[in-house]
Amino acid sequence: MARNANRYTDHDVEHYDRPRRRTRPRTKERPSYDEATEGVVVTVDRGRFTLIVDGREIWAVKARPLGRKGVVVGDRVRVVGDVTGADGSLARIVEVQPRSTVLRRTADDDDPVERVIVANASQLVIVTALADPEPRHGLIDRALVAAYDARMAPLLCLTKADLADPETLLSTYRSLGVPWVVTQRGGDLTELRERLAGRASVLLGHSGVGKSTLVNALVPDAGREVGDVNAVTGRGRHTSTSALMLPLPSSTGTPGDDGWIIDTPGIRSFGLAHVEPEHLIEAFPDLDEMTEDCPRGCTHGEEEPECGLDAAVAAGEADPDRVASFRRLLAARSAPLY
Template identity: 85%
Template structure:
């Protein structure tokens, strides 16, 4: 069978290839951004970033060369463009400095996607009310696990001490060596301020525990919305809707990060061997553990059990560590 003629003949212009896109060769040279200035991200809002540059807040967007690289609160960045801070000015973030710490969470333990909450913080302040609403030790445990995994120092901040005795909760965490401060309505915050000086601290807690009240007392200009606890459910409503980095008045290098109230804290990203590294005395006792030992209650020949039996380890401290370890596999809520 004779081959049918094509649609176009050699005389038709459509016969020839159309010019392809991006025919110009791409250069490997990239801008040096020698004129970029340093800044720190204080909040993120729908793809726009508020950045402090030379003691003033500016608006910025992420430059295209950064691609899918995330920029989060606490990131130290370099920016170019209009950094005057005047209305309508917009700069570009062109570089994210290496992070010293990264606080992560997953929505649930079976969620493979890690969400970075904040970067470059060195202390986690776990805020929990002693009553109204009742403490949630499982959520506290999970927050502590995330802090240890991120290499951050933990601090318990127990609010509403005028409503309940703090010792009831403290007895659970004393053996872990977790420091704490106790506050009450209208009380003095001098001890808390002292522990925040010179550090970048993330305030974390579920809704209704008084976190926003603390932030407003520590940073009077913060104007964070204060919520109330539902009398029926015993739960608070979310008042902070996004993380916000705030400078502490009277401190040259003290910062706090107010975060939205949490109801779950997934720990799918935390490995047992990483967690025990936060407890050097216990970690040393596991050197002879069988390969693959998770150091949990049901592990045969675990070095922690051997140390307890020999009187070389505090049974309460081992039990508290294993409670944190178990928190990884319990429901996130």
């Protein structure tokens, strides 16, 4: 028997319940969002975003057309909807502006998945205690690698100078030309404020090094929780659970006019699987120039047999301490964090 082309008749229930095919033609045209307002993302919490728009704090969600495109602290975005900031109001993020810098990490050194920490920051402030807890070169070196890879200016901020002499640590990094400031609890922060003025700076460090104490001193109404150092492990308790972008006190009254600081959670892991040696050495133009005649595939590490850096040191054209420091950064990509 020939099969009936119309499977269901007017007497079948399925004839009425079966959903009809959409007849509306598809279009490639998308909304222009000409009336969208610009803002900056200052916190991210379980799919909800806090933004600063026209000097006021508002809340937003990501619009569906953005798909899986990530939105992180520091992103400059365009939003539509209710941008009054009133209780219960909610806007939609419809566009993420191009990023000038991206600070990223992988969970582990063999993890291929990169995680963006902060966008559009120009300076990475590596906060390290000189004692209690003891400084850990692993994080400092890895943070420097991340900063150079992201084309961000690094700054060493050495805290608790009342407990130890900073010179021991500084001697390790002086050949790299990394700038530094030294602070102590209750001390003068004028030099640090000058380094932060007019920039978006990320504060990064192990728990217990005084990061939240600095934030509270720089932004008096920040209210960041301060933790203690465990007497047994020598490690601090994690008090910051998510990145938070705060405007520094402004002389104009407009948030952000005098700079921003981004407080990040205490570091548990900081993988650098995404960093390639050729990208790292580009941050050191004087050394990069000396590697022009290196064999193809040279990583510029200590074990390379014909690296141009070795030839430059032998000829007296390169500072051996600077070359050694650069190679230590190379090795830090896979060295232990602690």
